[in-house]
Amino acid sequence: MSQQNLEQLAMELNNATTEGDLSLSTEYHEGLSVITVTVLDREEFPIYITIDESQILCVTHLWREEEILAGKREELLDAMLIMNAPMPLSAFSKVGQQYILFGALFTEASVDEILEEVDTLSNNTLLAIEELSEFLHSESE
Amino acid sequence: MGIFSKLFTALRGAGNEMGESIIDTQSMRILDQELRDAKTHLDEAKENLTKVIAQQIGADRKVKKIKKAINEHETYAMQALDSGKEDLAVEISEKIADLENSLEADQMVLDGFNNSVSTLKQTIRNTEKNIQALEREINVIKTTEKVHQANEAAAARFSGSNSKLNSATSSLERIKRKQQEKTDRMAAALAMQKEEAGDDLQDKMREAGIIGSEASGNSVLERLKAKQKKKIKNKG
Numbered sequence: 001m002s003q004q005n006l007e008q009l010a011m012e013l014n015n016a017t018t019e020g021d022l023s024l025s026t027e028y029h030e031g032l033s034v035i036t037v038t039v040l041d042r043e044e045f046p047i048y049i050t051i052d053e054s055q056i057l058c059v060t061h062l063w064r065e066e067e068i069l070a071g072k073r074e075e076l077l078d079a080m081l082i083m084n085a086p087m088p089l090s091a092f093s094k095v096g097q098q099y100i101l102f103g104a105l106f107t108e109a110s111v112d113e114i115l116e117e118v119d120t121l122s123n124n125t126l127l128a129i130e131e132l133s134e135f136l137h138s139e140s141e
Numbered sequence: 142m143g144i145f146s147k148l149f150t151a152l153r154g155a156g157n158e159m160g161e162s163i164i165d166t167q168s169m170r171i172l173d174q175e176l177r178d179a180k181t182h183l184d185e186a187k188e189n190l191t192k193v194i195a196q197q198i199g200a201d202r203k204v205k206k207i208k209k210a211i212n213e214h215e216t217y218a219m220q221a222l223d224s225g226k227e228d229l230a231v232e233i234s235e236k237i238a239d240l241e242n243s244l245e246a247d248q249m250v251l252d253g254f255n256n257s258v259s260t261l262k263q264t265i266r267n268t269e270k271n272i273q274a275l276e277r278e279i280n281v282i283k284t285t286e287k288v289h290q291a292n293e294a295a296a297a298r299f300s301g302s303n304s305k306l307n308s309a310t311s312s313l314e315r316i317k318r319k320q321q322e323k324t325d326r327m328a329a330a331l332a333m334q335k336e337e338a339g340d341d342l343q344d345k346m347r348e349a350g351i352i353g354s355e356a357s358g359n360s361v362l363e364r365l366k367a368k369q370k371k372k373i374k375n376k377g
Binding site: 041044045048050095129 | 277283287288292309313
């Protein structure tokens with residue numbers, strides 16, 4: 001999928017609704033070749049879609065290293081490893097200090113398949129934070 | 142150092158602060174340099190292959206020429222034997238022996254070139270694979286950086302400079318609150334709708350016992366039984 005196609009994809013995903021009833025809006029960052037997909041009522045966790053030569057990558061940002069409770073890091077990593085396999089179609093990763101959740105699709109994936117991925121990834125993001133919040137600083141702390 | 146370790150270095154070096162690149166630029170420069178080196182190595186290997194293939198063709202031609210000459214001389218020797226010219230046959234056989242010695246030496250040279258060609262082809266295949274792997278990995282890093290920058294822009298726009306608002310759990314809490322508010326709003330809208338339809342007043346009166354509850358098989362039966370009892374009493 002070329003940069004031109006990525007722009008086209010941004011247009012196709014804009015105002016689309018997923019099977020799980022999530023309403024999407026998109027923004028295409030031309031210089032970065034990244035689409036930001038904003039999910040209505042879940043604006044805090046946008047989904048970033050980008051491509052390289054071999055895959056379409058959908059990414060959400062979870063928490064940063066400093067959000068982990070002191071002394072809980074090992075337990076959190078253990079829980080993430082355990083959760084990685086049963087969590088459908090998404091995987092944990094870490095970039096710099098940022099923990100992320102991502103799903104990859106082959107470059108010929110259809111818009112419907114990408115919508116399904118966005119739906120799954122958005123749900124998995126909330127699920128992961130909910131499940132692992134006991135290891136993270138809460139709002140009041 | 143393997144590719145994996147280099148990527149690890151390239152990605153873990155930076156990104157401690159908001160707005161900072163997540164890529165260790167020094168490591169990226171090294172990876173880019175390695176890619177350029179690998180491409181130069183590939184060009185050299187291809188050039189070498191061309192030279193060796195030319196030599197291989199030459200050696201092959203020579204070996205074929207000697208084999209042909211041996212075959213021809215064997216025919217000559219047979220013809221000399223057939224016509225009883227033993228001396229000539231001996232002389233031709235000696236020539237054949239010389240040719241066979243040359244063939245052995247040239248065949249070894251040809252075998253050497255054949256080996257070199259297959260080794261060089263393998264090297265080229267491996268180098269090409271390495272280049273593809275490096276390009277793919279560099280792409281992954283650059284892609285990750287792009288996503289990071291897009292996220293920084295989105296996060297800054299969403300919550301400004303208040304990093305506390307930015308935490309995963311507080312964001313989740315906000316989403317849950319929004320969902321709850323939405324559910325409450327929907328319930329309120331439903332209640333209003335009901336009220337407009339007069340259902341609400343009916344419900345309130347029913348709850349207060351001012352009006353009876355809705356008819357059911359049991360309540361009808363109870364009513365009939367009560368009626369019957371009253372009738373018997375009146376008769377009595």
